Amino acid sequence: QKEVEQNSGPLSVPEGAIASLNCTYSDRGSQSFFWYRQYSGKSPELIMFIYSNGDKEDGRFTAQLNKASQYVSLLIRDSQPSDSATYLCAVAQYNFNKFYFGSGTKLNVKP
């Protein structure tokens, strides 16, 4: 079982729609949760982090965390073609060397 699971996609949504990206993790001791965006051939860049149950909003992005269900999601409102990328979920424990990335979900936003 992988530490962090993501649907590889591709997830296709029309421009202006809401894109919903999901991630599950196996270790209940996980404390910090991150969403990175990676354009093809580029390095990952942080979009958001969350470590409390509930929602965290930043512009068009909302991260949702449910520790009881071991589930993290990222919502992108008003999706734009420029949002087309692979989105990586990352999970960390307080003990640093347990830091895991999912394999990523590829998002395509169609004009």
Next chain:
Amino acid sequence: NAGVTQTPKFQVLKTGQSMTLQCAQDMNHNSMYWYRQDPGMGLRLIYYSASEGTTDKGEVPNGYNVSRLNKREFSLRLESAAPSQTSVYFCASSEATALAGGDEQFFGPGTRLTVL
């Protein structure tokens, strides 16, 4: 600021050859990391350094060695390259001395390594 820089950008090795991947950051960060990224596997942590003079193994350390030369530089060495080490290697840095609670990692541009 250049952020995190990596050299080389591309490299082709033959099985058994050795090489060192270089990484430097100019953000005065305490922690530095080496990852590899393979298709369908996501990013996997090879080694990390929480501060100058310390290094620790990550998820996939076998076949690699690292050196935290100073606060700025963190190198990754392949002593005897194998085809299984064909991958894209990313170096990253973060401010904190331990990864806890929202510590953003800044990534370098990556090194694409092919081992024949």
